[in-house]
Amino acid sequence: MLQKKYFWMNLVCFYFLFTLSFEIKAVFSDEIKMIDGNILEGEIGKVNEEAFSFRKEDGSEIDIQLKDVNFISKGNEIIIVNHSKEGLSILRLPKPENISIKNIDYTTTDTLILPGTEIESTEVADEETEQILEFTDDGQPSDTDKKVQSTSEQPSSVSAEEVVQTEEKEVIPPQRTWKGNVDAGMNIKDGNTESATTHIKGSYANIRSLDNIFFDALILYETVTDKATDEDVETANEQRATGKYEYKHTLRLYSFFNQYFEHDEIERLSYRSISSPGVGYRFIDKEHLKYKAEAGPAYTYERFHGGITDEYLGIRIGQYLDWRILDTITFYAKAEYVQSAENTSDWRVDSGLGVRHNLTKSIALSLELLDQYDNTPAEGAEKEDRTLIGSVGYSF
Numbered sequence: 001m002l003q004k005k006y007f008w009m010n011l012v013c014f015y016f017l018f019t020l021s022f023e024i025k026a027v028f029s030d031e032i033k034m035i036d037g038n039i040l041e042g043e044i045g046k047v048n049e050e051a052f053s054f055r056k057e058d059g060s061e062i063d064i065q066l067k068d069v070n071f072i073s074k075g076n077e078i079i080i081v082n083h084s085k086e087g088l089s090i091l092r093l094p095k096p097e098n099i100s101i102k103n104i105d106y107t108t109t110d111t112l113i114l115p116g117t118e119i120e121s122t123e124v125a126d127e128e129t130e131q132i133l134e135f136t137d138d139g140q141p142s143d144t145d146k147k148v149q150s151t152s153e154q155p156s157s158v159s160a161e162e163v164v165q166t167e168e169k170e171v172i173p174p175q176r177t178w179k180g181n182v183d184a185g186m187n188i189k190d191g192n193t194e195s196a197t198t199h200i201k202g203s204y205a206n207i208r209s210l211d212n213i214f215f216d217a218l219i220l221y222e223t224v225t226d227k228a229t230d231e232d233v234e235t236a237n238e239q240r241a242t243g244k245y246e247y248k249h250t251l252r253l254y255s256f257f258n259q260y261f262e263h264d265e266i267e268r269l270s271y272r273s274i275s276s277p278g279v280g281y282r283f284i285d286k287e288h289l290k291y292k293a294e295a296g297p298a299y300t301y302e303r304f305h306g307g308i309t310d311e312y313l314g315i316r317i318g319q320y321l322d323w324r325i326l327d328t329i330t331f332y333a334k335a336e337y338v339q340s341a342e343n344t345s346d347w348r349v350d351s352g353l354g355v356r357h358n359l360t361k362s363i364a365l366s367l368e369l370l371d372q373y374d375n376t377p378a379e380g381a382e383k384e385d386r387t388l389i390g391s392v393g394y395s396f
Contacts, residue, residue, distance in 0.1 A: 030054075032064065033071040033101045034209040035083070035175040040064075044074055051251060063251040068209045070175075071101040078104070083175070178206040178213075183366055183393030194225035197236070199389050212246040212254075218370075220387065236387070237265035252282040256294060258316070267374075267381045268305040274338060275299045276316040293319040298338055304378050314340040314347075328358045348374045356393075364393045 032040040032054065045053035051065045066088060072079040073095060080091040180203060187197040203216040222236035239262070246256045260274040278296015285292075298316035303309050318336040325331055333353035340346035354368030370387045377383050 031071075031073040031101050032069060033104075034064075034068055035070050036068075036177045036208050038209055039102055040209075044072070062210070062249065064209065065251060071104055073101045177208050178204065179396070180204040181364065181393045181395040183364075183391035185389055185391040194227075195223065195235075197222040199391070201389075201391065210248055212244075212248070214244040214246075215242070217241040220389070234265060238267075239263045246280070252285060254280050254282070256280055256296075258318075267385075268378045270303040270305060272303075273301045274316065276338075278316065280318075288324040290322045291320070293317075300338060300340070308378075312340040312342050312346065314338060314342075330356045332356070343376075346376045348372070358395070362395050364395055366391045366393055 030042060030044045032042075032044075034040070040054065040056065042054055042056040045055060045061070047053075050067075051063050053061055054064050055061045066081060067083070069081045072081070076095050078093045078095045078101065080093070082089045082091065182200070182202045184200045185198070187195075189195045197220075199218065199220045201216070201218040204214070206213040218238075218240045220236050220238050222234070223232040224235050225232055241261045242258065244256060244258045246254045248254050256278055258274075258276045258278075260272075260276075262272040263269060264272075276296050276298040278294050280292055280294030282290065282292040284290060295315065295317045298314050299311070300314065301309070301311045316336065316338045318334065321331075321333045323331045331353070332355075333351075335349065335351040337349050338347060350372050352368060352370045354366055356364055356366040358364045367390050368388070370389070372385045374381075374383055374385075
């Protein structure tokens with residue numbers, strides 16, 4: 001009798017868990033297609049003019065900016081977010097059964113293609129009127145939209161196969177999320193003093209919906225000719241590189257891992273490595289103005305000429321500012337502080353600020369001041385090292 005009781009209890013529990021799994025799956029029925037092609041599944045929460053909260057299937061919650069979204073599938077609707085120079089516009093369509101936004105793409109004819117279904121060929125957005133179309137539950141335009149549509153010819157109902165047969169379409173790829181630039185400069189001086197200075201620097205940034213990837217590098221070389229001996233003397237010979245990964249927990253809060261490398265012959269530094277994970281926060285995150293600060297533990301390893309090494313654990317604090325003053329002019333600044341936990345006098349500050357002016361879409365001029373201060377430099381080296389460089393760059 002007791003075994004029978006346990007059997008029915010287990011059966012009821014199994015039925016409850018089996019039903020609950022379907023209920024949970026039903027709750028997380030919303031789909032988001034980002035401009036970088038990523039597909040997110042979960043539940044849409046609070047919505048405002050610029051962003052909305054989104055609860056993923058694993059239970060974590062993130063904030064998503066509307067400008068990073070192409071399609072939204074919610075309930076019996078498909079919402080298309082159209083991106084234009086004037087801003088964002090939204091088109092809402094009834095969702096056919098068994099259709100996922102994974103199968104939907106834009107075409108050059110601005111026709112929405114829903115595979116295997118009878119669809120209405122509808123313009124995604126009218127750039128002149130920026131009219132936002134609303135659809136009722138039965139799939140018909142609302143009264144407001146009928147007035148707008150009455151002034152233009154009504155499109156005919158066609159199938160996806162007919163669209164493919166009547167015209168050749170080109171699928172528009174997801175919007176590019178990465179950008180970069182390569183800059184170079186050279187200065188030659190002749191007369192009382194002969195010198196030659198060259199530098200190359202580059203940067204890469206990939207800003208995606210869930211994470212960011214950054215990389216930048218600098219090569220600087222300078223020689224001065226000694227008039228007495230007619231020999232070239234190196235006054236600058238250094239290389240720097242930084243790689244960084246950021247994961248967005250919300251629109252403003254993120255975690256990161258930062259890796260820095262440096263080589264400097266003048267400082268007799270074979271190489272310096274600073275590895276630092278941590279947490280950061282975007283205090284200002286607007287199109288024209290961005291400011292963020294971050295902090296975390298840091299591991300520093302240094303090797304100098306002669307086999308001398310130094311390594312220590314400490315903290316790293318960084319802050320970054322990007323200000324687009326005009327459409328073609330950007331001001332940027334950064335400051336990074338690294339402090340040893342073992343020796344309070346062992347610390348360094350790496351800072352820089354610059355201005356970049358875009359002459360064309362691809363060609364730019366930049367002027368940058370770099371400053372490094374090491375409170376415990378190598379023997380014979382100065383504590384502070386300042387460099388002012390001007391560059392002509394190519395943006396891609």
